[in-house]
Amino acid sequence: MSEVLYAIGVGPGDPDLLTLKAVKTLEKVDVIACPAKDNEPGIAYTIALQACPNIASKKTLSLNFPMQKENLTDAHNSAAEKIIADLRSGKSVAFLTLGDPGFYSTFSYISDAVKKSGYNIEIITGIPSFCAAAAKIGLSIAEGDEAVMITAGEYKTFDGTLIIMKAGSKLKELKSAIRNDGKTAYLIENCGMQNETVYSGVDAIPDKTGYFSILIVTA
Template structure:
């Protein structure tokens, strides 16, 4: 039976793609990439550097609108799943490319669940998460011994509540919340220290080694690591 593979291509550096992901890209019949308006899909661009043969594959551009309108999201996910199911029913294996790891805030998971619910086969293939690459870029651990590690979608959650959590806080999906995060940390410098990496492993990568340095105009691919003092 044909299978849908959710492939994590890692955070940006093509050398961080796993051997399994590389193999499945080569073996799959269809390469599915989420499309939200940009001309070049980031996950595809990363994969192409590691697997140039990907350009010979049939590409399925899957519409994934950047919105929080649940009705619109459900409609797009349903349509994407139907399209992929059609490929599977014709005996074609599909490799769906996603940044980082497919189990962490990935649009792929919505397709994955729908395909499984339809009785078809789907499998997640792990990739290196962006926050692990950020930790390596900063050259320091995220958590030690009994320290808790919290992964927080910063633009979706109440920051004041999240910042009360003990341990290391990884703030993903910061977006327009970067300024609020910086103000909160700088306002209580005795409580927290923070570092940020923008576009880790990609062209234009920048590291900020203190809260004061953080650029409030940083782009979407920015992760802030906050530690208790």
């Protein structure tokens, strides 16, 4: 496993939703890299730790990523350099990400630099938050030849299931658009976490929630 970067999706929040492959990989790697806040490992690490407690004894790279987009390039480059330094010394590294590494993940910004440095990358998929959210409310996202659209904080008139990620700060305008189209909506905040909250129907949804909020709009 040496000199390989593993991108591990830890799922939406419930540690029981980590895949068996993810847990096995976490047990074998040398270094755990994860998004952090003020140099303290973040939510992805907390989830992984519950599923695989022995990562507490491994070296941890706490990677700080500011919320402002204009400040992210330097943070991504710094994170990649730290990971490459461990790969160069012959270690294997696991980068933890919420949900799936290929879906609105910070990992995509780091992987290019690692590949250019000549190191192998393996992506270990995780359960996307919108799948877990739909399961929580007992909703079938699509059947037969039905279509699905996914956006980041944007409402679009659509003949199918519309999934709006990162909806928390834009709910007031999103609710208005949903009402105008006569659609049904569900909001799942902090899916799979201890403070998970589910709202059913446009009128039940507040005007603002936290960052980890998923809006599912159906006919």
